[in-house]
Amino acid sequence: MPGGDGTPGHMAKFIGAQLFGKTPKPTGSFAGQTVIITGSNTGLGFEAAKYAILLGCAKFIMAVRSVDKGEKAKAAIIQATGCDPKIIEIWTIDLTSYDSVKAFATRADRELERIDVLLENAAVASMEWNWVEDNERMVTVNVVSTFLLAFLMLPKLKATATKFNTKPRLTFVTSDTHFLVDFKEKDAQEGIFNRLNDKTKSLKNQSERYPTTKLMQVFLVREMAARLSSKESATVIINCTNPGLCHSELSRELDGIQIRVAKALLARSSEEGSRNLIAGAIGGLDTHGEYLDMGKVKTPATVVVGRGGAETQIRIYIELMEKLEKIAPGISGNL
Template structure:
């Protein structure tokens, strides 16, 4: 496990995506900084018709858009880049964003759910620990509410849209102590306790999304990168990250962009270093116990989603 991680970090450099994207509309969340901005820059070079930067700070999003144009040498005539408001810390903002996509976009070819946070201190958002709220609950609330728009695009334009979710390699070695949460106790509540690490939750939830959805779904690991996501880490950790093991933001953005432009071979798969790598999944995620845990966690999330918008989960399985 450790040797695989070191080999990947030191000897593997993910390829730059080169698939042209003419006429396509794409969304990348959390794209005003860090890996999201790097991924958006790679995607812009592939010249989609419209690239939407979904961010919680309009000013920073506008600055990111300008940076992409400057770094790529592209013009507005080459690719239209828009900045849309999305605050993943509130369910209302997530739902408003999904509604805007449904109402304003005639076509949606791909979405990269990249926005995420890591916090040094316990903070609650929507009643849950902040990383659980943003990285898991809001991420999948956004996923399931965007699926109808993606499906509609598939049928109207005869395309196969992509929904790509950014995960983490840490799911392999992070402790999953919530696996012992007794029946009758909410896993999400246990995960919101002080000292909990978000590890395998996103992978469990991704496994519960409907098959044959006319949408390619993949979840990916961008690798260990130096980015703003680690800004709350200690100076020592940041130094180790930046100078010894971490990939640059530009390199870390490549696997994210690769997931967004990927083909049918990635549907329902886990991607590592920009390619399908099911062997890189933890044994627990692939085990029978892991499958049972995923179903249990999904049932809890269904309740949260239904409270946020009644009837939203049922639409997932509509033809």
């Protein structure tokens, strides 16, 4: 049985949501806006890109690792939406490289007049232990680089809010798997990141690594939003959204029989899952600092909102900022 809130009752609700839950197709508008989606050449990001364009965005930045794959995806999006090819630009970003993330943010500040939506969709899930930059790979990609990009882009998002009298969105794609871990690392005396990066202690729990990084995202979104502003006065709306189990490229490194059976029986299409991404990207002030599921604000895991959750949230945030300050000195002032 999974940890965290992974009781039989919770698992039954999950199965019911996968089989019968429906997120409405998005009906908002991105007219005149600039939208950036990471990992938008495939799966959820690709489907979300089509929605962003169909909802009228003026400029779409496809943030991807491979230009060649980006070009193929761009052609498919143009064919599907009938949009003007000029509104889509392909920019490279590699979340395994801090320099790549910083270069992307520098380019965005220099070349873009405005940023209305930064939808952080790119992530990695694996059963293998790999070391990238200064962390285990999933920690680097799903947490450190993801929030490095967010903090580097915040000044532009805030400037857009002021200049165009709008409410930009900073949306993170998280996962309902965050309900299924106990997060014992939160109490590690050596520090949460140090504990996660200890290979000898982590290998036996490697299957928990992806949901743990998604749980960390939920904590960090809540703390970022709280430190930025209240819901009533938010200049930038920060939230996170759960697409559910989908037929996407995320599980390409997970080839276990359990994953294949679960996807065969329960997975949503990437299009259905992407509706949740857009729900976050068009979310109102009520979504600031919140976790969304099926297009609505929901309560996250007990480890987040229960006893000790507030203290864990602050601890993760402080540890992350110490790491980010080493990568980009002064970045904490961007919030």
